Amino acid sequence: MQQQHRDFQGATRTYRHVLELDPANKFAWYQLGIIAQANGNTSYARAAYDKALKIDPSFMSALFSEAMMLKSSDPDRSMRLLQRAAATAPKAASLHMQLGLLLAEKNRNDEAKDAFRRAVAADPALLSQVPERFRNAVSPSPTSSHAGSSR
Structure with a gap:
C-alpha cells in the first residue's frame, strides 16, 4: 500500500524489514528494484533485480x-x-x-x-x-x- 500511495521511503523500509525476516524474498528484492529505478538509482535497481533473479x-x-x-x-x-x-x-x-x-x-x-x-x-x-x-x-x-x- 505504501508503494501504491507513492510513499517510497516507507515502502523501502517495509521491504527491508521483510528481507530481514526472509532474505530470499524475491518479491521484496524486486519491489526495491522498482522503487530504486523510479527514483533514478539504476545501479541499486540492477543489484536488487539481480538478487531477485539469484533467488528465482x-x-x-x-x-x-x-x-x-x-x-x-x-x-x-x-x-x-x-x-x-x-x-x-x-x-x-x-x-x-x-x-x-x-x-x-x-x-x-x-x-x-x-x-x-x-x-x-x-x-x-x-x-x-x-x-x-x-x-x-x-x-x-x-x-x-x-x-x-x-x-
Missing part, C-alpha cells in the same frame, strides 16, 4: 524490468535477459516485441523475424509496431490460429 532465475517480472532498464545502456545484457524471459513465457507478446526490436537493431534479422512472429502470433494488434522491413515476413497468415475466422 526465471522470475519474469525481474527479467523484464531489468531488461527494459538496460535496453539503451547495455543492449546485449538486455537481450540476454529478454531471451531468458522468452524461454519461460513463450506467449508473452510484449516481451517478444522488445526482443525483436533489440535484435533488429543488432542486424540479427532472422532472430528478429522469429521474435516478431511470436509477438504477433500472441497479439496480432502488435503488427503495426513491427518495423516496416519485417512486417511482410511476420504477418499472421490465414492458416495460423485464426484460420476459419472472418478476417
Whole structure:
C-alpha cells in the first residue's frame, strides 16, 4: 500500500524489514528494484533485480524490468535477459516485441523475424509496431490460429 500511495521511503523500509525476516524474498528484492529505478538509482535497481533473479532465475517480472532498464545502456545484457524471459513465457507478446526490436537493431534479422512472429502470433494488434522491413515476413497468415475466422 505504501508503494501504491507513492510513499517510497516507507515502502523501502517495509521491504527491508521483510528481507530481514526472509532474505530470499524475491518479491521484496524486486519491489526495491522498482522503487530504486523510479527514483533514478539504476545501479541499486540492477543489484536488487539481480538478487531477485539469484533467488528465482526465471522470475519474469525481474527479467523484464531489468531488461527494459538496460535496453539503451547495455543492449546485449538486455537481450540476454529478454531471451531468458522468452524461454519461460513463450506467449508473452510484449516481451517478444522488445526482443525483436533489440535484435533488429543488432542486424540479427532472422532472430528478429522469429521474435516478431511470436509477438504477433500472441497479439496480432502488435503488427503495426513491427518495423516496416519485417512486417511482410511476420504477418499472421490465414492458416495460423485464426484460420476459419472472418478476417
